[in-house]
Amino acid sequence: MSTSINLAVIPGDGIGQEVVAQGLKVLTAVLPQDVKLETREYDLGAQRWHRTGETLPDAELEALKHHDAILLGAIGDPSVPSGVLERGLLLKLRFAFDHFINLRPSKLFPNTATPLAGRPDIDFVVVREGTEGPYTGNGGSLRTGTPAEVATEVSVNTAYGVERVVRDAFERAASRPRKKLTLVHKNNVLVYAGHMWKNIFDKVGQEYPQVTTDYLHVDAATIFFVTQPERFDVIVTDNLFGDILTDLAAAVTGGIGLAASGNINPTGAFPSMFEPVHGSAPDIAGTGKADPTATILSVALLLRHLGYEEQAVRIEEAVSADLAERDGTFRSTDAIGDALAARVAG
Amino acid sequence: MSTSINLAVIPGDGIGQEVVAQGLKVLTAVLPQDVKLETREYDLGAQRWHRTGETLPDAELEALKHHDAILLGAIGDPSVPSGVLERGLLLKLRFAFDHFINLRPSKLFPNTATPLAGRPDIDFVVVREGTEGPYTGNGGSLRTGTPAEVATEVSVNTAYGVERVVRDAFERAASRPRKKLTLVHKNNVLVYAGHMWKNIFDKVGQEYPQVTTDYLHVDAATIFFVTQPERFDVIVTDNLFGDILTDLAAAVTGGIGLAASGNINPTGAFPSMFEPVHGSAPDIAGTGKADPTATILSVALLLRHLGYEEQAVRIEEAVSADLAERDGTFRSTDAIGDALAARVAG
Numbered sequence: 109m110s111t112s113i114n115l116a117v118i119p120g121d122g123i124g125q126e127v128v129a130q131g132l133k134v135l136t137a138v139l140p141q142d143v144k145l146e147t148r149e150y151d152l153g154a155q156r157w158h159r160t161g162e163t164l165p166d167a168e169l170e171a172l173k174h175h176d177a178i179l180l181g182a183i184g185d186p187s188v189p190s191g192v193l194e195r196g197l198l199l200k201l202r203f204a205f206d207h208f209i210n211l212r213p214s215k216l217f218p219n220t221a222t223p224l225a226g227r228p229d230i231d232f233v234v235v236r237e238g239t240e241g242p243y244t245g246n247g248g249s250l251r252t253g254t255p256a257e258v259a260t261e262v263s264v265n266t267a268y269g270v271e272r273v274v275r276d277a278f279e280r281a282a283s284r285p286r287k288k289l290t291l292v293h294k295n296n297v298l299v300y301a302g303h304m305w306k307n308i309f310d311k312v313g314q315e316y317p318q319v320t321t322d323y324l325h326v327d328a329a330t331i332f333f334v335t336q337p338e339r340f341d342v343i344v345t346d347n348l349f350g351d352i353l354t355d356l357a358a359a360v361t362g363g364i365g366l367a368a369s370g371n372i373n374p375t376g377a378f379p380s381m382f383e384p385v386h387g388s389a390p391d392i393a394g395t396g397k398a399d400p401t402a403t404i405l406s407v408a409l410l411l412r413h414l415g416y417e418e419q420a421v422r423i424e425e426a427v428s429a430d431l432a433e434r435d436g437t438f439r440s441t442d443a444i445g446d447a448l449a450a451r452v453a454g
Numbered sequence: 455m456s457t458s459i460n461l462a463v464i465p466g467d468g469i470g471q472e473v474v475a476q477g478l479k480v481l482t483a484v485l486p487q488d489v490k491l492e493t494r495e496y497d498l499g500a501q502r503w504h505r506t507g508e509t510l511p512d513a514e515l516e517a518l519k520h521h522d523a524i525l526l527g528a529i530g531d532p533s534v535p536s537g538v539l540e541r542g543l544l545l546k547l548r549f550a551f552d553h554f555i556n557l558r559p560s561k562l563f564p565n566t567a568t569p570l571a572g573r574p575d576i577d578f579v580v581v582r583e584g585t586e587g588p589y590t591g592n593g594g595s596l597r598t599g600t601p602a603e604v605a606t607e608v609s610v611n612t613a614y615g616v617e618r619v620v621r622d623a624f625e626r627a628a629s630r631p632r633k634k635l636t637l638v639h640k641n642n643v644l645v646y647a648g649h650m651w652k653n654i655f656d657k658v659g660q661e662y663p664q665v666t667t668d669y670l671h672v673d674a675a676t677i678f679f680v681t682q683p684e685r686f687d688v689i690v691t692d693n694l695f696g697d698i699l700t701d702l703a704a705a706v707t708g709g710i711g712l713a714a715s716g717n718i719n720p721t722g723a724f725p726s727m728f729e730p731v732h733g734s735a736p737d738i739a740g741t742g743k744a745d746p747t748a749t750i751l752s753v754a755l756l757l758r759h760l761g762y763e764e765q766a767v768r769i770e771e772a773v774s775a776d777l778a779e780r781d782g783t784f785r786s787t788d789a790i791g792d793a794l795a796a797r798v799a800g
């Protein structure tokens with residue numbers, strides 16, 4: 109825990125701008141007086157790309173390295189071909205800064221609308237691998253655009269990459285009351301990657317006899333997400349399965365407006381990056397309808413990562429209390445930010 | 455529509471035996487007197503593998519070719535290493551017989567327990583590609599079992615394979631009242647395969663101006679499956695995404711005990727294979743708790759494929775009526791089969 113925070117801010121596209129403003133509002137309100145917060149905003153995303161053709165130039169990638177952390181809003185716009193910004197900016201950052209822990213807590217807060225009948229008690233965290241799997245850009249296409257086209261996507265998995273994320277997940281599971289860790293993969297079909305994941309999971313598990321372990325195929329896991337989500341405590345899984353499962357997890361815990369995430373490099377070699385799970389939602393950008401709570405909860409993860417545990421908890425408790433007292437009337441992006449800033453300032 | 459059916463039956467493992475027996479019971483009851491039903495049972499699955507080390511010998515693969523269709527129960531047992539039977543038997547059949555349409559209807563029947571609040575009106579069908587994607591076994595591992603291991607999985611996609619399944623999905627959408635087709639992929643990350651799917655989808659779509667089209671990333675699709683499943687009519691997607699989505703679809707429409715599927719080769723070059731989406735459930739095998747409805751609904755798909763539309767509808771209506779009149783008391787596998795057989799015989 110330092111006495112200053114040098115934060116990079118990438119508002120990005122669509123509602124990214126609006127929700128990041130609220131995240132910063134709450135961050136400012138919660139920080140102790142003597143902690144100096146410096147922010148630098150980076151103009152990256154769809155507008156920049158349209159203007160200059162750049163997604164993430166080397167100079168900016170270099171500059172980003174010198175921050176303590178990054179707060180990101182959302183990336184992506186229908187005016188940009190699918191994949192350009194995602195791969196040229198968002199994934200580029202995750203890979204360049206070796207964000208191998210993609211941390212996505214899922215909690216059903218009081219008084220939030222879950223689509224699930226019976227409101228199960230949901231409180232788990234997905235530890236998604238962030239630097240391997242089918243996200244490495246190892247694919248190609250041959251005879252593109254012809255009837256003889258062949259397109260491949262290669263999922264690359266290394267023992268190095270799998271062991272570090274599995275170990276992190278065991279540590280997290282060991283520190284939680286229920287101490288349960290579920291590996292999700294598809295090792296009956298993706299046998300090479302799947303068996304490697306399972307073998308490493310079993311091997312590392314021997315060092316954590318206090319942690320109960322479990323394995324599920326990804327298809328079966330989606331069933332339990334809706335029929336028995338309370339069975340999960342910590343889940344560890346690959347990059348793509350984690351992507352899919354955490355959107356589903358967000359949906360069952362009150363929606364994507366509440367789902368926070370951290371792209372974490374626990375070694376500290378590079379800054380970690382915190383962002384809501386939701387996208388840029390261009391359809392509601394500028395209307396004041398965006399819920400900034402996911403970004404504000406991402407700020408809590410950011411604070412925890414930088415050692416401000418007390419402040420992180422204060423934000424999480426504020427969100428919980430705020431949701432519990434909500435009466436269903438519409439509140440704008442700004443109003444939610446104000447309410448949470450007031451609560452954490454306390 | 456022939457006047458005889460020469461059916462191959464692969465009961466397989468666990469509850470496979472029990473549910474297939476009920477499927478045959480209903481099939482026999484629904485068929486017109488003058489249709490001759492011949493069945494041959496194939497002893498394939500875990501027991502065979504333990505006894506002989508074989509999963510699907512060439513002679514049996516050859517013999518299977520000469521049937522009009524295949525009815526399969528379930529494959530897989532914890533005593534067999536994960537992947538051996540799935541790849542050596544189930545996937546081998548899907549690939550050898552070029553089952554490129556993996557058809558999975560999802561319907562919320564009356565009086566069934568969905569985990570979703572508000573019981574949305576769900577009635578869609580997933581057309582899952584069955585012979586490509588990450589299911590092709592194109593992967594490998596290097597330095598296996600060492601800390602320097604690298605394991606890859608290659609998703610192989612061809613314009614040939616994508617176009618035929620996309621075309622089939624457009625045909626199905628065009629023949630349904632709502633005429634809506636959603637492509638699900640992840641083309642912002644899996645850009646090579648994803649763009650090829652999207653381009654072919656757009657191109658074929660021009661021939662079907664009456665069909666409304668839509669694209670969703672797979673992560674977003676899982677959200678809509680639980681928040682707005684009524685928005686879907688026909689979905690077309692790749693092998694792996696289809697695997698994941700159809701388990702989730704089964705879960706929201708009353709559970710895996712009701713989800714039917716067909717592995718279809720529409721060209722007729724090889725027999726198509728019909729099976730419940732659920733697995734072998736060894737934990738309840740032999741207890742009479744297995745619900746044979748998914749298998750019985752798979753028999754309906756089988757009949758439709760062979761031209762017995764009237765009989766297919768009769769089974770589907772019987773299931774619907776049976777579920778509607780269900781009073782919540784336990785009924786054994788056998789009792790459900792008897793009830794449905796009685797209804798369709800009518």
Ligand SMILES: CC(C)[C@H](C(=O)O)[C@@H](O)C(=O)O
Nearest residue numbers: 194198199351385642643673
């Ligand atoms: C935008 C996209 C590249 C990204 C991903 O697939 O990781 C998003 O869905 C997420 O989950 O953060």
Ligand SMILES: CC(C)[C@H](C(=O)O)[C@@H](O)C(=O)O
Nearest residue numbers: 296297327540544545697731
């Ligand atoms: C058993 C397994 C290989 C199979 C698949 O992944 O296709 C199953 O999950 C299914 O959906 O039919």
